[in-house]
Amino acid sequence: MGGDENAAVMLLDKLIAAKVICRGFVLGCAVCKHGAWYSLADLTDEFRCARCGRKQTISRQHWREPAAPQIFYKLDEIVYQFLKSDGDVVALGLDYMARNSKHPFNYSPEIEFRKSDSTLIGEIDFCAVYDGLLTIGEAKKKGELASSNGEARKIIEKYARLANMLNARRVLFCTTSQEWKSSTVEAVQRAFQGKPTVPTFVATEDLLGKPSTQN
Ligand SMILES: [Zn+2]
Known part of the structure; x- marks a missing residue:
């Protein structure tokens, strides 16, 4: 204070x-x-x-x-567990979509996808109907998906796979940092090139009120 x-x-x-x-x-x-x-x-x-x-x-x-x-x-x-697992970033991301959606908005936080034998296919931080489009996404405090490139690649591949499986047309990456790391943005854009799913990056300014996005 x-x-x-x-x-x-x-x-x-x-x-x-x-x-x-x-x-x-x-x-x-x-x-x-x-x-x-x-x-x-x-x-x-x-x-x-x-x-x-x-x-x-x-x-x-x-x-x-x-x-x-x-x-x-x-x-x-x-509250501690909520903040520890970036729940605040998820809440702000959902609020951002609700504010910017011109069509009725609906959402579900964290979903796990499993095969019929219950093996985990992947987990997403949120799933929403944002502006009429099925949107899935990831929320991170730091503007990177993981500390190593290998781990980040796995997360990107998971979202590409799940977006394809669900026919989600948008993947929203939210961070409460100033911006997403440029190498993360480039890696995501490469993974979604030529695909019907559009990746969107949202950082702290967007989440806290200003209506522009990084991409
Ligand atoms: Zn004692």
Whole structure:
């Protein structure tokens, strides 16, 4: 918040009301020395150690600094997992399509395709009817599909294969980075050359509101 304490406090209140984070203490067990975060919701004057299960009256020996125990904030586990697996990029990508679609919009997040014997064919981050066209896509925080070219090629081949199988006419690559790496864009364009499926690249500016696309 740029060092603005009031703004930070207001943001914390807002996130707590939305149950995105919650307040608690970090306490160390006097018996087994296990340090852990405990929600205020679970505390009285006592706490039960998360490891050894011993019940203890909260006292000075259970925290480090300062004289009174400090509040620690914990990010909600579901929100944490959502952000960890780039769920925010998927949500922004779907919002981008919903805003820019001139026709009724519909979507499904993450789909796995399996053969009849249940072997995995591939997984996509989202599938949508965007502007009247079946669209599948990938969402990444970093503007690259993978850290190695070999892994990126596998992902591109998977999308080319699935687009063909589903007759999807568009593959949308979304990133919350400034832009997609040029080698990624070139590799994707090469893979889709001459095919009825059009790859589209969307970066953070598009996702957060400006209506232009990189390609
Ligand atoms: Zn313990």
